[in-house]
Amino acid sequence: MDNANTMWSFLSAVGLMNKLEKSAPAAERKEEVKDKRKMVRKLYPNSDLFKKWGDDLSEEEQKEAEQLFQRYGYNAFLSDRLPLNREIPDTRPPRCAVKNYLKDLPTISVVLIYLDEALSIIKRAIRSIVDKTPARLLQEIILVDDHSSNGESACFQNNFQTVDRPGLVKKVRHSEQLGLTQARLSGWKAAEGEVIAILDAHIEVHVQWAEPLLARIKEDRTVILTPVFDKVKYDDLTLSPYNTASHGFDWAMWCMYESFRPEWYALNDETQPGKSPSVMGILVADCKFFGEIGSLDGGMKIYGGENVELGIRVWLCGGSIEVVPCSKIAHIERAVKPYLPDLSVTMKRNALRVAEVWLDEYKYNVNIAWNLPLEVRREAAPVYLCFCWQMINDLKPELCVDQGPMPGNTPILYGCHFYSTQHCFYRSDGQLYIGGIKSHKYNSNRCLVDPFSGLYPGLYNCKIAKQKDFNMLWDFKQVNISCCEASKFDETHLLESTKYHEIIADY
Structure with a gap:
């Protein structure tokens, strides 16, 4: 027995030595x-x-x-090296996976619009749609090329076909660049399915993405739907889920995520569709109903505003908009949009078009949101004045009132960039809104307030500040009460609330 144990120990030691000898070069290579x-x-x-x-x-x-x-504007180098049918995590609410849908659902035409897109990105979008949409429901995939100039996507023909579905992928190419809205319209006009899904080409659909959309439209053909997005990071192309939310918009006619109405949360069922004022851009609709309400505004240029205009029109013309949590689409968020580095010109133009067509006496809010010249604001909106313009006009022309870092409630003076953090509204009753303003009753608008304590004024929820009876009414006359002035502390321009200091200007 002792000899056997000795022999076994010897053999084990020899084996271990062999393993160490073999692993040593590998470890050295890794270090190299x-x-x-x-x-x-x-x-x-x-x-x-x-x-x-x-x-x-x-x-x-x-x-x-x-x-x-x-x-x-994203990592095409990495995309070219990833499989077209790569696995992405299922980020749907857990209850979605056990839902059952009718077999008898409408057919769907999927439109992918693009301009100068990496070929591997387009192919991956197509692959995911083919793999994750039941064949009986998928009428066609329509590629709309808005006059790409790069070699790959410009020359991409109908060479991506499945063996059992010849002709599934079709292509429409513009002879000149017409913009996002016209590309979507071209796809809609070419569609033959009962339902149309208009998507960007830099997406990947999740499992069972189509069924919840088609089932909802089968129930109500007048509803416009949008899936819930997951963000695909532009650098490593990994997926990061967004929270389920509605798609609201500000006075600049720019879409933003908003919480659903309280009624949705009261359902305690995160799989249920939620009402939404607008859509971010990706939309699904009954093809005929989409035409009946006027489809999209063909007068929109290049980018921005068309989705907000659609939202306003749908709600005013007998339809509704919903976000469907059980339908998810992964969308690449570009670092930049190379085809048009400065989008502000077309976004402003489109926003003003929406205001002129739909907003009637409220359109002046759009002018204010885009920081039009003061004389235009005074003519259009005597009730509202751009306080930040008046403050910096007598102080430093390069500084604007800004809501400051978030989270936080200390406003500052900062270099003017005119985005929403510097949108200021002065109401005739003396309330001063800073950092944008929203009109729905569940808003979290913040007002400039003297909270009775501390040196600096703060930004507080306007409703809460009013309930607590904070000092929140500001005037442009120097009187024997708290005044607002600019100070400098730790290299940051701040607003100071004090009693007997010189105010910024004597109004």
């Missing part, structure tokens, strides 16, 4: 690779692409990846 990676020079240390990705790339690979990133 690691050392080589450390030696690779970072060519683009300030690029958004390489902040969290790309440590293992050679210099040549870095050059290629950065070039593609500048062209597309």
Whole structure:
């Protein structure tokens, strides 16, 4: 017995030594690779692409990846190396997975619109739709190319077909760039399915994405639907889920996420569709009803505003809009939109068009939101004045009132950029709104308040400030009460609330 144990110990030791001898070179090779990676020079240390990705790339690979990133606004280098049918996590509410849907659902035409898109991105979108949509429901996939100029997507023909579905993928190409709205309209006009889904081409659909949409439209053909988005990060193309929310909009006619109405939360069922004022852009509708309400406004240029205009029109013309939590689509969020770096011009133009057509006596709010010249505001809206313009006019022309860092409630003076954090509204009753204003009754608008304590005024929920009877009514006359002035503390321009200081200007 002792001899057997001795022999076994000897053999085990020999085996262990062999393993160590074999593993040693492998470990050394790993260290060599690691050392080589450390030696690779970072060519683009300030690029958004390489902040969290790309440590293992050679210099040549870095050059290629950065070039593609500048062209597309996302990591096309990585996309080209990922499988078209890659797995993405199921982020639906758990109850969605056990829902059953009728077999007899309407057919769907899926429209993918694009301009200068990476070919692998388009192919992955098509692959996911084919794989995750029941064949009996998928009428067609229509690619709408808004006059791409790069070689890949411009030359992409109907060469992506399934063996058993020839002709499934169709293509429409514009002879000139017509913009987002016209591309969507071209897809709708070419569609033959009972329901149309208008999507971006830089998406991947989740499992069972179509059934909840088609089932809801079968119940009510007058409802316009939108799935819930997951964000695909532009650098490493990993997926990050968004919270389920409705799609509201501000006075600049820009879509934003808003909470559902309290009635939705009272249902205690996160699979139920929720009412929404508008859509972010991706929409699903009964094809005929979409035409009956006027489809999309063809007068919109390039980008922005068309989705808000649709939302207003749908609700005013007998339809409704809902977000469907059990339908999910993963959408790449670009770092930039290379085809039009400055979108502000067309966004402003489209927003003013919406205001002129639909908003009647409320359209002046859109003028204010886009920081039009003061004389235009005074003519259009005598009730509202742009307080931030008046303040900085006598102080420093390059500074604007800003809501300050969030979370937080300390307003500051900051370099003017005119986005929503610097939108200021002065009401005739003396309330001063800073950081944008929303009109629905569940709003969280914030007013400038002197809370009776501390040196600095703060931003508080207007309703709460009123209930607590805070000092929140401001005037432009120097009187023997608290005044608002600018001070400088820790290299940051702040607003100061004090009793006998010089105010910014004597109105």
